Amino acid sequence: MPKCSGPRTCARVMGALADETRLKIVRGLFAGSTCVAALAKHVGLPGARISHHLAILRAAGIVEGERDGQRVVYRLSREFHSSPRSHTLDFGCCLIRFLPLEVGTGEVEAEP
Numbered sequence: 001m002p003k004c005s006g007p008r009t010c011a012r013v014m015g016a017l018a019d020e021t022r023l024k025i026v027r028g029l030f031a032g033s034t035c036v037a038a039l040a041k042h043v044g045l046p047g048a049r050i051s052h053h054l055a056i057l058r059a060a061g062i063v064e065g066e067r068d069g070q071r072v073v074y075r076l077s078r079e080f081h082s083s084p085r086s087h088t089l090d091f092g093c094c095l096i097r098f099l100p101l102e103v104g105t106g107e108v109e110a111e112p
Contacts, residue, residue, distance in 0.1 A: 061077055
C-alpha cells in the first residue's frame with residue numbers, strides 16, 4: 001500500500017492501528033525483525049491471536065513478513081518506517097511517534 005494519498009487511505013491505515021494489541025505489536029517491532037512466538041511473549045497473547053493482528057497490519061501495509069525456513073519473520077514496512085533508530089511511522093498524511101517506554105507511559109503521540 002502506498003503512503004497515504006488522501007483521507008480514505010489514511011483512515012484505513014489508522015484503523016489498522018486502532019487496537020491496543022496491534023499497537024503493542026508495532027512497539028515490539030521497533031526493536032527489530034522478529035517471529036510470532038517472540039511477539040506473543042512480548043504482548044502476552046497466544047500466537048494465533050498475534051497472527052490475526054499481524055494479518056491486519058500486513059493488509060494495511062504497516063508490517064511486512066518474510067519466510068525464513070518454517071517461520072515468518074516480521075518487520076515494520078520500510079515504506080512507513082525508514083530509520084531503525086526512529087520510533088516514528090510516517091504515513092505521508094501524518095506521523096505517529098511512539099514514546100520510549102522508559103521515558104513515557106507507553107502511550108502513543110500523534111502529530112498532524
